[in-house]
Amino acid sequence: MTPRPAPAAQPAQPAPVPARSIPLTVLSPAEAAAPPVAAAPAPAAGCASTKGCGASTTGLDPAIAEKVANHPCYSQDAHQYYARMHVPVAPGCNIQCNYCNRKFDCANESRPGVTSRLLTPEQALAKVKRVASEIKQMSVLGVAGPGEPLANAGRTFRTMELVARECPDIRLCVSTNGLTLVDHVDRIADLGIDHVTITINMIDPEVGERIYPWVAFRGRRYTGRQASKILSERQLEGLAALTGRGILCKVNSVMIPGVNDEHLVEVSRTVRGMGAFLHNVMPLVSAPEHGTYYGLTGQRGPTPQELKALQDRCEGDDGAEMNMMRHCRQCRADAVGLLGEDRGDEFGPETYLDGEVTYDLAGRQEAHAAIERWRSDVRATREELRISAGAAKPEHTVLVAVATKGGGVVNQHFGHAEEFWIYEAGEKWARLVGTRSVARYCEGVSECDDGEDDKGSVLDRTVQLLSDCAAVLCSKIGNGPREALAAAGVEAVECYDIIDSVVATEGARLAARGVQRVADDAHQAARSACRPAAEPAGFAADPLAGGSLASDDLFEDTPDGRPAPHPRPAGPVAAKVGS
Ligand code: CLF
Ligand code: SF4
Numbered sequence: 110m111t112p113r114p115a116p117a118a119q120p121a122q123p124a125p126v127p128a129r130s131i132p133l134t135v136l137s138p139a140e141a142a143a144p145p146v147a148a149a150p151a152p153a154a155g156c157a158s159t160k161g162c163g164a165s166t167t168g169l170d171p172a173i174a175e176k177v178a179n180h181p182c183y184s185q186d187a188h189q190y191y192a193r194m195h196v197p198v199a200p201g202c203n204i205q206c207n208y209c210n211r212k213f214d215c216a217n218e219s220r221p222g223v224t225s226r227l228l229t230p231e232q233a234l235a236k237v238k239r240v241a242s243e244i245k246q247m248s249v250l251g252v253a254g255p256g257e258p259l260a261n262a263g264r265t266f267r268t269m270e271l272v273a274r275e276c277p278d279i280r281l282c283v284s285t286n287g288l289t290l291v292d293h294v295d296r297i298a299d300l301g302i303d304h305v306t307i308t309i310n311m312i313d314p315e316v317g318e319r320i321y322p323w324v325a326f327r328g329r330r331y332t333g334r335q336a337s338k339i340l341s342e343r344q345l346e347g348l349a350a351l352t353g354r355g356i357l358c359k360v361n362s363v364m365i366p367g368v369n370d371e372h373l374v375e376v377s378r379t380v381r382g383m384g385a386f387l388h389n390v391m392p393l394v395s396a397p398e399h400g401t402y403y404g405l406t407g408q409r410g411p412t413p414q415e416l417k418a419l420q421d422r423c424e425g426d427d428g429a430e431m432n433m434m435r436h437c438r439q440c441r442a443d444a445v446g447l448l449g450e451d452r453g454d455e456f457g458p459e460t461y462l463d464g465e466v467t468y469d470l471a472g473r474q475e476a477h478a479a480i481e482r483w484r485s486d487v488r489a490t491r492e493e494l495r496i497s498a499g500a501a502k503p504e505h506t507v508l509v510a511v512a513t514k515g516g517g518v519v520n521q522h523f524g525h526a527e528e529f530w531i532y533e534a535g536e537k538w539a540r541l542v543g544t545r546s547v548a549r550y551c552e553g554v555s556e557c558d559d560g561e562d563d564k565g566s567v568l569d570r571t572v573q574l575l576s577d578c579a580a581v582l583c584s585k586i587g588n589g590p591r592e593a594l595a596a597a598g599v600e601a602v603e604c605y606d607i608i609d610s611v612v613a614t615e616g617a618r619l620a621a622r623g624v625q626r627v628a629d630d631a632h633q634a635a636r637s638a639c640r641p642a643a644e645p646a647g648f649a650a651d652p653l654a655g656g657s658l659a660s661d662d663l664f665e666d667t668p669d670g671r672p673a674p675h676p677r678p679a680g681p682v683a684a685k686v687g688s
Pocket of ligand 1: 181182193194195249250251252253283284304306389436437438439440448
């Protein structure tokens with residue numbers, strides 16, 4: 110058990126972010142700390158990004174902008190406000206992936222480890238109506254397992270048909286391995302399913318044969334390279350057919366280090382050329398207890414840093430220049446709620462199978478309208494501050510972790526967070542580049558410091574996971590976690606503000622400070638290298654050389670003139686300045 114850091118004296122509180130940047134609709138921390146209220150078809154949303162995460166509708170064809178505006182997976186901005194639900198109606202599969210154990214959900218869309226209760230289409234409809242009436246910001250219904258939706262086409266399409274008829278404001282979404290996709294394009298279009306995800310892990314069968322042991326196609330089972338060749342050809346054919354019909358397509362890829370990681374930029378380039386809207390590179394989830402081939406043979410998944418580097422390559426000028434999704438949570442096939450939360454337990458069969466459920470369309474429309482008013486305020490603030498997430502990335506950036514319950518606001522205690530949103534940030538620039546799950550550190554209402562020894566190991570793991578970040582932004586943090594983060598070179602900043610605004614402000618401050626320290630270190634090193642063995646008399650009087658004015662003292666003040674709240678070691682800060 111790693112001991113927790115000794116409690117320290119309460120440090121000075123960080124300067125608050127100016128309250129003027131909080132829109133009037135953000136009335137109090139308590140209100141925004143509540144789950145975001147609900148939803149409606151949205152106008153153009155998002156920041157000024159020109160690509161990435163589906164985060165912006167700026168510059169998009171209006172028809173596409175309308176489709177992504179309230180889809181939590183296709184729009185990073187929308188995922189802060191809108192929820193999705195999956196109904197597990199599809200049990201069987203027609204291929205085998207080496208990262209899948211059929212006892213669990215389809216790993217193409219879900220992390221393995223939990224089974225789903227299978228529903229009939231009629232049961233699924235009842236559940237959708239119940240959930241949609243309770244969680245009004247639920248805007249999308251997806252079928253994503255527990256097997257392959259199109260290997261269970263009758264059940265999948267019957268479900269979609271029922272929901273389209275009775276819940277007209279819900280968007281329909283399907284996730285498929287693509288093997289039989291091309292056979293179902295007309296049905297998908299007729300049903301108004303306007304979002305389809307295809308999992309494409311390779312376009313080279315040589316890579317594919319290390320991922321797929323077999324494929325069942327037209328009554329025959331294929332193995333080896335031939336299996337992957339058939340799968341790949343069918344996937345690309347399906348993608349082309351869908352995009353030709355104007356159906357929005359996202360491609361998911363599982364990043365498997367040493368197997369397809371080097372290949373995925375080419376996949377990204379190919380699917381972009383065929384009209385895919387978004388590429389979601391997800392990390393392999395692999396552990397022996399999952400009983401998968403990869404789990405049992407020790408195939409590791411990527412680190413968060415490796416994942417981000419690959420996503421950056423796919424997005425970059427020298428890569429595929431593809432829109433990348435960075436906020437995927439690898440949901441279960443029966444997931445309910447905002448991405449990153451699972452409210453499935455609240456909707457057991459007793460809540461939707463006993464008696465008729467009335468669909469509250471008017472209540473949903475009202476709630477969606479409220480969300481859009483809120484989003485409009487947030488957008489106005491972002492525009493007023495000229496914060497971008499687009500191509501004009503500043504030269505120097507840092508990673509900043511955020512604790513949030515959604516609603517576009519930093520509004521969660523450090524100790525209550527079960528995930529952190531990771532932003533890359535710099536001068537007037539902020540972009541979500543990933544999310545990282547952690548164990549909740551504090552079960553109490555407000556105190557993050559009190560607790561048993563096992564909190565220490567939870568905290569250690571969280572600190573380790575965030576150690577490449579320059580700061581953590583949260584609504585509150587105790588002394589213990591603050592000191593542990595500081596020891597790892599991560600500054601804790603308490604604030605309550607619109608995420609993009611505070612991330613950009615703090616990111617600019619920390620990047621500038623890191624750059625200054627790098628320059629200072631280089632200056633010191635150069636002087637040391639040039640310094641003669643015997644210093645000339647009077648050298649120590651030079652304030653830059655003698656240590657009487659240390660670099661921390663010189664550069665502690667931030668660009669906006671307020672003091673940085675906590676001194677920190679120069680090394681890690683400097684190392685965290687990106688480019
Ligand atoms: Fe579900 Fe998938 Fe539709 Fe979203 S999930 S079927 S596109 S509604 Fe989203 Fe979940 Fe990631 Fe999937 S976060 S696993 S990308
Ligand atoms: Fe498993 Fe999904 Fe692959 Fe089928 S497509 S083997 S259900 S991960």
